[in-house]
Amino acid sequence: MPVGTQAAVKGVLPRDLMNDLDAKIILGNTYHLFLRPGHETVRQLGGLHGFMAWPRAILTDSGGFQVFSLNSLRKITEEGVLFHSHLNGDPHMFTPESTIDVQLALGSDIMMVLDECIEHPATYDAARHSTQRTVRWAKKGLEHFKRHDDGNRAVFPIVQGSMYGDLRRECAEQLVELDARGYAIGGLSVGEPRPLSLEMTEITTPLLPADRPRYVMGVGMPEELPEYVARGADMMDCVLPSRNARNGCLFTRNGRVLIKQTQYKDDARPVDEGCGCYTCRNFSRAYLRHLFQAKEMTFSTLATLHNLQRYLDIMREIRQAILIGKYPEYLRACR
């Protein structure tokens, strides 16, 4: 899922996301949209779909991750989490119920429950305590959602447990009892070694219902996507393709192109000869390097289009390999 934090995938028009890239779903950020422009404003303007002219699916996170990562002054109680706006310092509280209300106002199709994001590394006791709270919050959030459930949206609970396999298992087993329409695995990509993120995913996914989406939050590098899928992930989101694009790092079938390098100064080839995106169909590496050096906005747009296409192409290849029963071969070739 391309990430559209503030109701925009940075540098790319929704029209191009839909017509060129054929993205089926994008991600919005509850914390940021709650603070600005405010969920009631978004509700009045047609929800996120109307507000940003994106008719396809939208997933919103619960805001928990940003509360924990952007706020040094937060205070966690059983009721919820108190925090201060990073924009103007105003105090706010998110509860398991209020984050669902905010996401309902945003009109998202897939909502996430409020979870407690644990710092890495965490002690076993701290992780256990926090994971148990995440389960209690998930129950409250889902119960609240049931009162507003029109059958057209889903709320996903989030498996936490830090880097402790037994806590992950315990958390997953308790969340499965809630019979949600999909499940997420959170608390990864928080600074742990990458093999550990894969290991935690591998421990968790077999415990989640195979007939419902399993969403691994905040991963990963292009070469990791097939690895997560091999471990049972159906959905992923990551800011890497768009953020790296803006910084001049382009992902290709043959590795990374750092566009500012002198070797691309007169390079007439597209970024990736095997790529069918608008950028690769029309522009040379030399042109992109020039735009990057000149700090032209167009660079960000063209680079982001390409990187998102690369990610979506990888997922399309993965789906195709699964459909024809050749996933093990595909995975071996990727490795």
Ligand SMILES: [Zn+2]
């Ligand atoms: Zn391309």
